[in-house]
Amino acid sequence: MSFPEPLVKLIEELRKLPGVGPKSAQRLALHLILSGKPAIDGLVSSLVAARDRIRRCSICGNLTEADPCPLCKDPRRDGSVLCVVASPQDVAAIERSGGFKGLYHVLRGAIAPMDGVGPEDVGTDELLRRVRDSKGKIKEVILATNPDVEGEATAVYLSKELKPLGVIVTRLARGLPQGAEIDYQDDITLIKALEGRREI
């Protein structure tokens, strides 16, 4: 190996990132080093700031600087509807859509029994406690986990636990995405679109 040791170490660290293989880790590391100290300093200081200033909101679990987070503190949000998602990206996506004005609960991922990730690992207890402690203030829980195996497993588990607490439990609609061509849709999407058809 003809790379100096600190460069080899940096390549190894970059390889730990999702979607970064050996070749792209090498390209990233060399790009950083060849760009000079200011490029590395910019990345280092933003990493340190993120590490030191971002935490999880103690109410909803979303990433935030202030605890509770701005969404939980916003009096204009509807506290009777809770949207449960598996990650902070999903909050950002739903907020971007502008289609939801209630509050969120952010799990730490989705239940994945095959990978040994159980309900307690993703924080379902905190959600159930939050709903229970709201004493009827939370009336509906929308299960907005992904429509894949883990997301469905999480939704099935949560709906079973939530219903005895007296809340309405809903799931995001399934069907054709905007702009889709029917000819190109997979079977499950078409089946779900047919099952969920609505009178117009």
Next chain:
Amino acid sequence: MSFPEPLVKLIEELRKLPGVGPKSAQRLALHLILSGKPAIDGLVSSLVAARDRIRRCSICGNLTEADPCPLCKDPRRDGSVLCVVASPQDVAAIERSGGFKGLYHVLRGAIAPMDGVGPEDVGTDELLRRVRDSKGKIKEVILATNPDVEGEATAVYLSKELKPLGVIVTRLARGLPQGAEIDYQDDITLIKALEGRREI
């Protein structure tokens, strides 16, 4: 935007990396933050070590911790042949092949007139000075820049400047790569393979 500001800043920094778009920058940033402090600390300390300990070799321009670099200092390397490459990755690749036992000269990229990158920007002066100052010790210069527009432009420029210094100037052979299927090769590769055919 519902991400806290330090996270937005981190996403922006990651977007500056080559091949990292807005979506993967977001995924990388969230992965780092959700992995916890040790993951970020590992990356930060390897970035700082790379920034502080890696420099360019004052002889060949390769990345190194010690100056001169281990390759330049190795008495077993053949100092009469110089292999000119455009980046440190290329040294690593050629070293890995085991096919070269001379010394290297690493340019800072390739000449790209369309992007305003001239010979002085990639450090051709240092190479010419090195060859001149060797007083005949360097007998051959292999131009191992990439077989693309910029690499060819660099090779053409360098060969014109190097020949008057009395060295043999060569270029890496062009032809079929190992394991290739002729049916799948582009026209230029086939033309070069025909032009460069050798008696067996």
